[in-house]
Amino acid sequence: MRKKRYKRKCGDFEVRVLADGRVVMLAPDEELLQVAGTLDPDNELLPPVKEKKKNAGK
Amino acid sequence: MNPVAHKEAGSRAEIAREALRECRLCPRHCGVDRTAGDTGYCRLDAGLRVYREVLYWGEEKELNPSHQVYFAGCNLRCEFCAVGEWNEEPQEEPKSDIEEIINAIERRKKEGARYLNLLGGEPAVNVCGIIELLGRLDVTTKVVWNSNMYYNTIVDELMAGLMDVCLADFKCGNNVCASRLLDSADYVEVVKENILRATRHSDVIVRCLVLPGHIDCCAVPILEWLAEEAGGAKVSLRGNYVPPAESKEAPLGYLSPSEFEKTQNLAKKLGLNLIQ
Numbered sequence: 621m622r623k624k625r626y627k628r629k630c631g632d633f634e635v636r637v638l639a640d641g642r643v644v645m646l647a648p649d650e651e652l653l654q655v656a657g658t659l660d661p662d663n664e665l666l667p668p669v670k671e672k673k674k675n676a677g678k
Numbered sequence: 679m680n681p682v683a684h685k686e687a688g689s690r691a692e693i694a695r696e697a698l699r700e701c702r703l704c705p706r707h708c709g710v711d712r713t714a715g716d717t718g719y720c721r722l723d724a725g726l727r728v729y730r731e732v733l734y735w736g737e738e739k740e741l742n743p744s745h746q747v748y749f750a751g752c753n754l755r756c757e758f759c760a761v762g763e764w765n766e767e768p769q770e771e772p773k774s775d776i777e778e779i780i781n782a783i784e785r786r787k788k789e790g791a792r793y794l795n796l797l798g799g800e801p802a803v804n805v806c807g808i809i810e811l812l813g814r815l816d817v818t819t820k821v822v823w824n825s826n827m828y829y830n831t832i833v834d835e836l837m838a839g840l841m842d843v844c845l846a847d848f849k850c851g852n853n854v855c856a857s858r859l860l861d862s863a864d865y866v867e868v869v870k871e872n873i874l875r876a877t878r879h880s881d882v883i884v885r886c887l888v889l890p891g892h893i894d895c896c897a898v899p900i901l902e903w904l905a906e907e908a909g910g911a912k913v914s915l916r917g918n919y920v921p922p923a924e925s926k927e928a929p930l931g932y933l934s935p936s937e938f939e940k941t942q943n944l945a946k947k948l949g950l951n952l953i954q
Contacts, residue, residue: 647760665742667733
């Protein structure tokens, strides 16, 4: 019996790693785009890496 | 948005809602009463369902960053759809609160969004709710209509002046491929007509997703038509086809560099206004 295709939800990550080393992210949501931007910070098609807030505590 | 069209948003939304009573927004001509909860090919009633919104840098450069607002439901069945889950069963998504959408749009503007990018699914099958939404936004909001262009004239008439940029998909260059890959046997004529209509009121970017193995049958005739008939449109060639996990009809591999190069070379040779 054929299984019903899994339905992605926001927050799910679907990533393919191709034989030539490329990483493909399918229908990326905001979190996945942030991951991609962190992995490839010079890629202008990806969101800039969010700077972590400095700890103001002493 | 054009201020006159923006002022008419209320009356246009009423026309759109009336059209949903016997829906013929697209060439499927289902004729169902979506206001009564009936559904046709797109499986949508009259409700508006946004399943994702995100600030995005991956559109054409002149549109980045765009605020992508994804509407559930579509009137094509692309075998390679990357968001098919939300389009094949759109009513599994809860109806959206228009105030929440407006708040998200304002928030994304403050985060730097240059455009509000309406996509899906397919915005045309959500046109009633979209016009209601646009009427509530500041008239200075820049709107991208990111569409498969498979709709009837009424949608173009309703949206004229409410979009600043028409980002028009053109995927298949003949109806045999369109029938197999998109489930549409009249795709080519409809899309061509709507692209030409859109050039009369908006900036048009025709986005051609180059399909592996479909260069001669699809990419070539599309580019040749654009050169002959739609000279004013910008053209964006996309080489980022992602094969579906399984499919009887869709290409199951990725586009090869030589296929993309061949397509790019033809576009240049034809003198098309290529953008990235």
